[in-house]
Amino acid sequence: MQEDDGDLYTGYAPGVADAAVTDSQQPTAQNAFSGRPGSGMASRSGMPGTGTLVGGEDGRPMTSNKGSGYKSAPKTASRRGAAGGFDPLGGSGPTGPALPTSGPLQKRSESGPEEMCRDTERKVNTLLEESTQCARDGDLGMALEKAKEAGKKERLLVKQREQHGLQDSQNIDLTYAVCFNLAVMYQKNALYAEALQTYTHVIRNKQFGHAGRLRVNMGNCYFEQRRYPNAIKMYRMALDQVPSTAKEVRFRIMRNIGHAFAKLGQYQDALHSYDAVMEACPDHATGFNLVVCCYALGDREKMRQAFTQLLSVPAPFETDDSGETDVELDTPMHSDDLHDEMRRQKILAHRLTISAARLIAPSIFPSTGTDPGYEKGYDWCAEQIKSAGMSQLGAEVEMAKAIAHLERRDFESAVSELKKFEKKELALRTRVATNLSFLHFLEGNVDEAQKYADTAVDYDRYNANALVNQGNCAYARADFAAARNAYLEAVGVEADCAEAIYNLGLAHGKLGDWQAALHAFSKLNRLVPKSVETLYQVAACYDALGQFRQALKWLDVLATMVPHDPGILAFMGSIHSKTGDEGRALHYYSEAHRTFPVNMDVISWLGAYHVKNEVYEKAIPYFDLASRIQPSEVKWQLMVASCYRRVGNYALSMNKYRDIHKHHPHNVECLRYLVHLCTDLGLKEEVHEYVVKLRKAERLAAEVAAAPADGPGAGEFMPAGWSEDRGGGAGLSDFAMTAPPAAEPPSPFQAPHKEQRLASGAGEPAPGGGGGGDEWGNEVLGDDLLPGFD
Numbered sequence: 001m002q003e004d005d006g007d008l009y010t011g012y013a014p015g016v017a018d019a020a021v022t023d024s025q026q027p028t029a030q031n032a033f034s035g036r037p038g039s040g041m042a043s044r045s046g047m048p049g050t051g052t053l054v055g056g057e058d059g060r061p062m063t064s065n066k067g068s069g070y071k072s073a074p075k076t077a078s079r080r081g082a083a084g085g086f087d088p089l090g091g092s093g094p095t096g097p098a099l100p101t102s103g104p105l106q107k108r109s110e111s112g113p114e115e116m117c118r119d120t121e122r123k124v125n126t127l128l129e130e131s132t133q134c135a136r137d138g139d140l141g142m143a144l145e146k147a148k149e150a151g152k153k154e155r156l157l158v159k160q161r162e163q164h165g166l167q168d169s170q171n172i173d174l175t176y177a178v179c180f181n182l183a184v185m186y187q188k189n190a191l192y193a194e195a196l197q198t199y200t201h202v203i204r205n206k207q208f209g210h211a212g213r214l215r216v217n218m219g220n221c222y223f224e225q226r227r228y229p230n231a232i233k234m235y236r237m238a239l240d241q242v243p244s245t246a247k248e249v250r251f252r253i254m255r256n257i258g259h260a261f262a263k264l265g266q267y268q269d270a271l272h273s274y275d276a277v278m279e280a281c282p283d284h285a286t287g288f289n290l291v292v293c294c295y296a297l298g299d300r301e302k303m304r305q306a307f308t309q310l311l312s313v314p315a316p317f318e319t320d321d322s323g324e325t326d327v328e329l330d331t332p333m334h335s336d337d338l339h340d341e342m343r344r345q346k347i348l349a350h351r352l353t354i355s356a357a358r359l360i361a362p363s364i365f366p367s368t369g370t371d372p373g374y375e376k377g378y379d380w381c382a383e384q385i386k387s388a389g390m391s392q393l394g395a396e397v398e399m400a401k402a403i404a405h406l407e408r409r410d411f412e413s414a415v416s417e418l419k420k421f422e423k424k425e426l427a428l429r430t431r432v433a434t435n436l437s438f439l440h441f442l443e444g445n446v447d448e449a450q451k452y453a454d455t456a457v458d459y460d461r462y463n464a465n466a467l468v469n470q471g472n473c474a475y476a477r478a479d480f481a482a483a484r485n486a487y488l489e490a491v492g493v494e495a496d497c498a499e500a501i502y503n504l505g506l507a508h509g510k511l512g513d514w515q516a517a518l519h520a521f522s523k524l525n526r527l528v529p530k531s532v533e534t535l536y537q538v539a540a541c542y543d544a545l546g547q548f549r550q551a552l553k554w555l556d557v558l559a560t561m562v563p564h565d566p567g568i569l570a571f572m573g574s575i576h577s578k579t580g581d582e583g584r585a586l587h588y589y590s591e592a593h594r595t596f597p598v599n600m601d602v603i604s605w606l607g608a609y610h611v612k613n614e615v616y617e618k619a620i621p622y623f624d625l626a627s628r629i630q631p632s633e634v635k636w637q638l639m640v641a642s643c644y645r646r647v648g649n650y651a652l653s654m655n656k657y658r659d660i661h662k663h664h665p666h667n668v669e670c671l672r673y674l675v676h677l678c679t680d681l682g683l684k685e686e687v688h689e690y691v692v693k694l695r696k697a698e699r700l701a702a703e704v705a706a707a708p709a710d711g712p713g714a715g716e717f718m719p720a721g722w723s724e725d726r727g728g729g730a731g732l733s734d735f736a737m738t739a740p741p742a743a744e745p746p747s748p749f750q751a752p753h754k755e756q757r758l759a760s761g762a763g764e765p766a767p768g769g770g771g772g773g774d775e776w777g778n779e780v781l782g783d784d785l786l787p788g789f790d
Helices: 113-137 140-163 172-188 192-204 211-224 228-241 247-263 267-280 284-297 300-311 337-360 373-387 391-407 411-419 426-442 446-459 464-476 480-493 498-510 514-527 532-544 548-561 566-578 582-595 600-612 616-629 634-646 650-663 668-681 684-706
Strands: none
Touching: 113 140, 113 172, 140 172, 172 192, 172 211, 192 211, 211 228, 211 247, 228 247, 247 267, 247 284, 267 284, 284 300, 284 337, 300 337, 300 373, 337 373, 337 391, 373 391, 391 411, 391 426, 411 426, 426 446, 426 464, 446 464, 464 480, 464 498, 480 498, 498 514, 498 532, 514 532, 532 548, 532 566, 548 566, 566 582, 566 600, 582 600, 600 616, 616 634, 634 650, 634 668, 650 668, 668 684
16 A cells, blocks of 8 residues: 655754754654654654753754754745655755655556455355355255355365465465355255254364354254254263253253153153253243143142243343343333343243143142042142243133033032133133133023123123124024124234134125125135135035036045045035036935935935936935934835836835835825835725825825914025024134134035935925826925936
8 A cells, every 4th residue: 555755764863063053944744753842852763852951052952842953844844855755854955755766656566466365255245145045034945055155155265275375374264164054054944864864074174173063963964864963962962062051052961962862761860850940940841841741640749830830930020230120021112122122031931830730730639539639720820820920821821720620521519610710800800701602602502602702802802702602692583794704803913813714704695695705705714725624615616606627626635635525525416417427426425325324415415426327226226315314204115116116116116105104104296106016916905095194195285285284394405605693603712713603514424515415395286297207206305416217
């Protein structure tokens, strides 16, 4: 770099006379002496002046406050000579640059070997930073590519320095950083073999003094590969490399050893590792794992001790010098990173404490006769938590006790426990009202469920669970518009509330808005892609919209997730039947019948299919099975008898009709068939007997037909893909989540094809009925399934 010419000169200036000079003879250059001003004229030896004459008889005493020989040049004068160089001799010496024969100083060459190596090193550092930045942003693929490129550049840097003899300037730390970053990126991309190979290369390099600690990372790779014995080996080798002064690191490694033992099912060894950590460096995660190990071993006493140890772990709150909490972590005004981290730690600690209490409470005390041990266990856990100064968590455990009553179907005790919270703080009252609404809804008491749901909404208008329960109550009363509005409000409060979105789709389906229902279920499928109920409802919506190809596409996906499900197979058969593909429909219906042989819709379709194709021998077993499943339905027995007659087995047909008449003496259809058969067989006496009974039965049937009918017709049915309300429903609580309300997905044992219903109604003409009457009469399974007969 070019320096200032004046800065190149230091020390004593040559060519200056020994004698003092007057002010008129003062040179224009700066004083070159390093002595302090005002000390008189300096001698050649550099000693300060003392006020006496120096170097001559004419010397004068020191009377000036300036140097006796020199003074600063005027401000207007230039410090440089004519040629621009520094002139300490006042123009009497040569002028020009510092080296008159060579010109100005040259800049250092940028193409030199050392500068090239530095440039390559800067590129390696840049690639390292870019790799870590990509990893932080979640782009792991690009992070790995950058790490590989940094490795290549670093190896090129090593070769360059070796070629130019610059091995002494080799940057070992940079080599370590590049190799370590590459191994980490391999690990993040689940390339464990490459990561282990890279870690091994680093550890074997003797130049890296602390590389042995990377065995922890190797243990993590083995752990993620579920090679737990190898992971334990690496953790123990890393433990030997860590000095005893690094206690926190040592105990973290011991915690990892405990995790590996727990994965292997060696809970006793895991317990020893966790015990050691809890004694020296306790934390909530290790305390919870210790409780789990004690629970797995079934040791009640150790479970209580471990839970007490968990409660003794200091809470992760910010405290001042007096030990008091400095700030309230729940307040939204604190939003910096530190408070966010403290808030996360607090939530994690509370969640682990509650989970541990709910885990061990049913087991820490044995049941004795009428005294269930789980009640005592919950009470003990709640008492321990409250004594530790966490009253809010104690209330959570008491609420968990009420949920435990619900799981054991002890509804009275559950209601009693929940009502204890009605006079406590608002947050607890809201949750209690939500749970009570859910409980009453399960019991079928819609009015009480509505009451508590309204109470929960009054306490907290933005409680999505309470709004779902409100919608469930409206749905149970068949007020589908109100239910839809409640579900929409719940989704507005909590956009990812799966229960609200699912129930919203059901409500849209009940209102006939299949496009809106499809939109709701499609959104839920994106949130919960592996929900079989949602996939089924999407297919049902496409079926209702007439988009059968899309419906089959979704059902194919569903069939891979739930193979051999009879409801799905029957649904696929019904869609193929609608599209006219009878072969595929027969295949799916046959598979559904093989899986679940008592589905009446499937049985009726199979029987009707074989009748349609005049294969009566194959239809008989299906109708006979239907008659045994529904013995009170005479139509199935009539179909069996008619099939026997169609195949020419009149004896079995006659016996079957007689048996039907014995159990159903007033059945008009049976008597008609008996008269017809007896006439064909020449049984005149029996013909007269059955004719008399037939006329009597017809008069009785006419009287019944003249009477007003009560209730809805038997032929009502649901739209395709939907089943009738089957009760039970889905309230939503903070601890118990159930299925959606009354209108659930179609039962897997109920075919959703509306044309599979059984036609009914006495006195209707047979389809295509010709002269003499058709023996199929009123037992038809639908005009589009059975052909007409003569």
